Amino acid sequence: MTTKGEFLASIRAQMRTARDLFSASVAKRPEHPAAEADTIRRELAERWPAILERFRVEFERVGGVFYRVTSLDEVPAVVGRLAREREARGLVAWHAAALGADLAPALEARGLDVHEMPAGETAAAAERERLRAITAGADFGLTGVDLAVAETGTLILVSGAGRPRSTSLLPPCHIAVFDRTALVESLRQVGVLLEAWHRDGAPPATGAVINFITGPSRTADIELTLTRGVHGPKEVHAIFVEQGIRG
């Protein structure tokens, strides 16, 4: 088997004979990503209504369903209506701390069968297996959102304690709740924020996976016919809470 040393040596040997095709540099990374991230957030805080509108347009264009509610209290009603329409009641949710609010009682009051994911204490393999089976059998997955990107209609979710990746993947219907703190305008800004998280090294940067979700799962592999929900959710709903989730 080739070792790391041999492998890199073969690359260096080739690089010595190589001529650069042209003089080139990599993308300029933000020097102070945290400060730049703050500037972006401050700037967005003033223009958020226009950016939210652009998010709505792009999110709907990729097949998402958008809702705007005034306060968190209205969220269970939206979810409850989805459940009634689909005659379904199994819901898995991120842990209340990860979601920013405890919606379980209100959802249960509307007839939903709610399974809240654990806060993040180390779970034994058997327990993880059990939770996975529940998630796989659920009708709805309720999550928060770390970033909502207006340019592309994308929801960005970072995995971590109390925020399993499967909540937005296994159930056929994904419901995401967010507020203006998650809104960003462009992929370029996402780059700055990701750099800031990484430099910072605190959650959410500690998560193993960052998922960009741009609409429901889709395929066009059979005669280029667009079909939704091939492996991931067939439906993605995003609920924007005007007054903010954390009150």
Place this chain on the structure above:
Amino acid sequence: MSDGELAIPFRQRAGSALKDAFLQEALTIATTKFIDLRREAFEDFPEGEALRDRARAIKEATLQRLDHYLETLIANIERLGGHVHYAKTSEEARAIVVDIARRTGARMAVKSKSMATEEIHLNEALEHAGITPVETDLGEYIIQLAHERPSHIIAPAIHKTKGQVADLFGREFKRRVEADPEVLTKIARDELREKFLQADLGITGANFAVADTGTVVLVTNEGNGRMVTSLPRVHVALMGVEKVVPSLTDLMVFLAILAKSATGQKLSVYTTLVRGPRRAEELEGPDEFHLVLLDNGRIAQLGGPLREALSCLRCGACLNVCPVYQQIGGHAYGYTYPGPIGILLTAMLEGTRSVRDLAHASSLCGACADACPVRIDIPRMLIALRREVDEKKIAPWVERVAFTLLARLLTRPALYRLAVSAGRVLQRPFVREGTISRLPFFLNDWTRTRDLPAVAARTFQERWAAEQGRTP
């Protein structure tokens, strides 16, 4: 590609593709649609052109310090608890993955779409070791059931009708299946969902790997990439060395143009950034994470004539716009990577000899270079490949002799004038309305597919000489 198929010469493979009426229709519909979607995506995106230049510069700058970025990537992945492996050849890459699968005790491996695993023929090796590979991208799943190979980089089953897929599923699941994409997709979802939940091993490629953070990036529309990296106990990612990018900032530049070039989407549905194995506080993710870095002919091109091709993102845009691909589809090329970029990649991975015919499967119209998100000058390299095929005496001898003679003729004016006079006499029996459309013997190889203009009654040189004589 099976040896049997390659035993058939390219010309014959292309010939059968041209006679396949369904394939012809499917290719026209698919390539036209992809071209339109791509054009619309970039029309709505004024910064696109500048970003394409940025992306290309990042690729080139990365290659200029490839050892550094790979070392950084390796260190970060190991710091996160992942393992990195090094494969010089496809044999070595297969052995590494099979070994991981054996140690995992896996009997089944779920795979998300990966050209790199196609390239090394991983599925055959897994099967040989008693491990069942399951392709989970719908298109790949279909062609796996049909025992075929992908015919397009991003739409592997575009050559199949829904009727053919329904028959295939019907045979596989022993029941009647309706030829409706919605129904067929649902069947695949149910079948594959079980497999995702059972499999011990998940195998993926990588669209990018971010050196700075140790992140492997997967871009999919179906969500299978997320399944494969979340549910099985072990995740193996196989990646060509050229896929590394320095930072997350660089990554965003590529994400902004990749899906637009491939399918016209602003972003594909899922872009998944994976960093190492499961964290203790998380419920899901693999206990083990492996990255296999693949050379297989790439490293030799760092200083070689095909260096530019190392910038390829595998978006498939050059296939759609290529007049040759539009006519013959992916299978006729005979290797893993079809289309204009595929010819270069085949030469890179399999050697120049393998593209002796393919080097000519291009009109050199330049549409591929225009469509390429990172502006790879594919025609330039195809011309260089043709020259190499000739110089290494790989081309058929008739062709070599003919072009050598022609080169002598064109560089010696006296000889050229003599040949023109001789040609004017010799061409007489073959000229019809100013063109020669049929030549005898092996010379017909030239005229079979194109006309040759006849030598003019008075050549330009002769008229020029006469004009010069008249002017004072």
